[in-house]
Amino acid sequence: MRAVRITKTGGPEVLAVTDVDTPKPAAGEILLRHEAIGLNFIDTYQRSGLYPIPLPSGLGTEAAGVVAAVGPGVTRFAVGERAAYVTRTLGAYAELSTVSANEAVKLPAGIDSRIAAAALLKGLTAEALLRRTHNVGPNDRVLIHAAAGGVGQIMVQWAKRLGAEVIATVGSEAKADQARKLGADHVILYRDADVAAAVMKITGGKGVTVAYDSVGKDTFEGTLGSLATRGLFVSYGNASGPPPPMLSSQFARGSFFFTRPSVYHYIATPEELDTSAAALFDVIGTGVVSVEVGQTYPLEDVRLAHEAMASRTTLGASLLIP
Template sequence: MAKTVIIEEPGGPDAYKIVDREVGAPGPGEIRIRHHACGLNFIDVYQRTGLYPLQFPHAMGMEGAGVVEAVGEGVTHLKVGDRAAYASAPPGAYCEARVMKAAQVCPLPDAISFEEGAAMMLKGMTVVYLFHRTTPLAKGDTVLFHAAAGGVGLIACQWAKSMGIRLIGTAGSPEKCQLALDHGADACINYRDADWVAQVRDLTGGKGVDVVMDAVGKDTFEGSLDCLRPLGMMISFGNASGPVPPFNLATLGAKGSLKITRPTLFTHIAEHDTCQAMARQLFDKVASGEVKITIEQRYPLADVAEAHRALEGRKTTGQTVLIP
């Protein structure tokens, strides 16, 4: 049996329930993993509220790290006793232990702690696809990154610095702006009390940025388009403020033949080999010291509702983990 966080219908943080579930043995292509830490992500909020529909009741959580307890037939990249970490669908990571498909579970190097592994897989591999798989980026390019002091943002700030990419961040307070600067952002704008579009234009000499990376969604979408140079790329990869409303596609032409994409991590990691390669790229960055995983908040698994209130209230910085 394993304590597992579930929801029975969409709702607020109080919708979470903790139940005892039988774990069982892994079938072909599966493993059983016992978690040492579980990651907290905004996609968990989207699923809990029903923005990303699930069939209820459903276990929750997309990211975890722990030790492999059992291996099903056909699994060759993991064995019993291995340290492992993952970001993977379907949800079910908020638990003490689970059986799950093995393809997206990755061997975790000894140099990386379980907490770091649980905190970085979804966010870190998101940064991998943003900087290496979505649009060509090279030294000297300029990126606008919203929510630069969040979990993905602090990794992105360091990643950009390691590549020689100029990253202009936005954040919601002077303290959060300073945190982004401390992690490698070239500049950071407090979008709560500033005309951030004008400031981005000033910082780029009126030219605009090459790429916008925006997980905020509704509140920043229009302004983000106005920050792009002609032929620039808008990467909308989240909805923290709500989904982007419908817009006229001709707007992209009028604003300079802009490009736009709405990627998801789970498309990028759907193939086993690609997922493992992206994880190794992330592990190498962390092991080299170029990217440090900053865990600012830790909650017992039983306090998952409190953790979600902090996340939605913009009270968190860096990464947050749940401890079973």
């Protein structure tokens, strides 16, 4: 089968498509023939070395397709069923992969494999952030950075359904239009504006209950300055680089909470995974959340896909198609 491998960290040029043996599922595993593979920003962190991984290695942590084989002891899936997975084990950039049956979910009839691969990790992340990191409701004002990105698009729509007032930040006018179409109440171009000042103007000086920041270094100060008293700063990504260390001068601004969640800690058991996925598939299936697949690339064009993600010019989710 064809699969992407890296032997050293670096830019997109280190990605190589090669022929490897098709794996066989061990006890408790399934073999999934991929129909679509999700691309996520964390993939670029692992490729570049920002998040160290053992080498040589595959890349990718989510995909959707059809179960081609099951290992001993698997009762959660049968051959021929449609499934999708999110896992910490790298290797989804391939035609097939093995994965623990406990890390995969069955796909409802109305959820296309491309939508599942585009939405699963991003949607489970959104579910955890909006419903469990902070239980967003009608009394909340929320700040969502990178609102036109894969996670951001889902979060804007879902937060609106939960009744929140949504302040979105984006990097361009085109993305601002997209955020408005998704339902954002206010949109800020974070490269051109003082985000904290804009948020305080929008909120009458009160700030936001919770701020979701996946950008990191470039937005850190603006996010911190946008919080209400006892507001929650949720840092869950580093698209522009790692955020700076917190200083005592920042603590002096007043009472606030800071958290650095990982989605895997919110789907640590099959029961948690199934519950989170069911909530996601429900909002997709009922039309509350529309998932945009903005870009698709053949597996052989994986370098182009990473270049596009790194440029932060993509809209919506990106997929590899084996």
